Amino acid sequence: MSENKQELQVAALKNGTVIDHIPSEKLFTVVSLLGLEHMTTNITIGFNLDSKKLGKKGIIKIADKFFCDEEINRISVVAPHVKLNIIRDYEVVEKKEVRMPDELKGIVKCANPKCITNNEPMATLFHVIDKDSCVIKCHYCEKEQKREDITII
Numbered sequence: 001m002s003e004n005k006q007e008l009q010v011a012a013l014k015n016g017t018v019i020d021h022i023p024s025e026k027l028f029t030v031v032s033l034l035g036l037e038h039m040t041t042n043i044t045i046g047f048n049l050d051s052k053k054l055g056k057k058g059i060i061k062i063a064d065k066f067f068c069d070e071e072i073n074r075i076s077v078v079a080p081h082v083k084l085n086i087i088r089d090y091e092v093v094e095k096k097e098v099r100m101p102d103e104l105k106g107i108v109k110c111a112n113p114k115c116i117t118n119n120e121p122m123a124t125l126f127h128v129i130d131k132d133s134c135v136i137k138c139h140y141c142e143k144e145q146k147r148e149d150i151t152i153i
């Protein structure tokens with residue numbers, strides 16, 4: 001009984017955000033995209049959990065943290081179908097799905113070695129030109145990249 005209670009404490013979240021349906025191989029990229037390693041709140045990470053849809057999935061529970069859309073939408077670059085549950089007082093008060101933003105600032109590296117962003121200390125900027133298949137275009141050199149070619153900074 002007491003063991004069950006302990007398990008529940010790890011699993012349940014009073015207030016915070018649950019990020020679900022993360023493909024396992026993208027889990028740690030998502031962790032670093034959100035800067036979770038710099039946070040001081042209670043974070044639970046589940047890795048290689050069974051999922052009917054994905055085979056294996058990852059899940060992240062972050063206590064007392066509510067992300068803004070800009071932070072969350074970064075995840076779409078690596079994991080487009082991630083779902084978020086916003087928890088308040090142990091209840092799911094909002095469900096969100098990650099969406100591709102119109103612009104990606106300082107997240108993705110330009111694949112063109114001659115691009116100014118690879119030669120000057122500056123942030124990269126990409127325009128998302130196809131949200132469904134994730135095609136992005138560098139603001140500076142106009143090189144297009146697909147999801148498979150994207151390198152996260």
Ligand SMILES: [Zn+2]
Pocket residue numbers: 110111112115116117138139140141142143
């Ligand atoms: Zn470029």
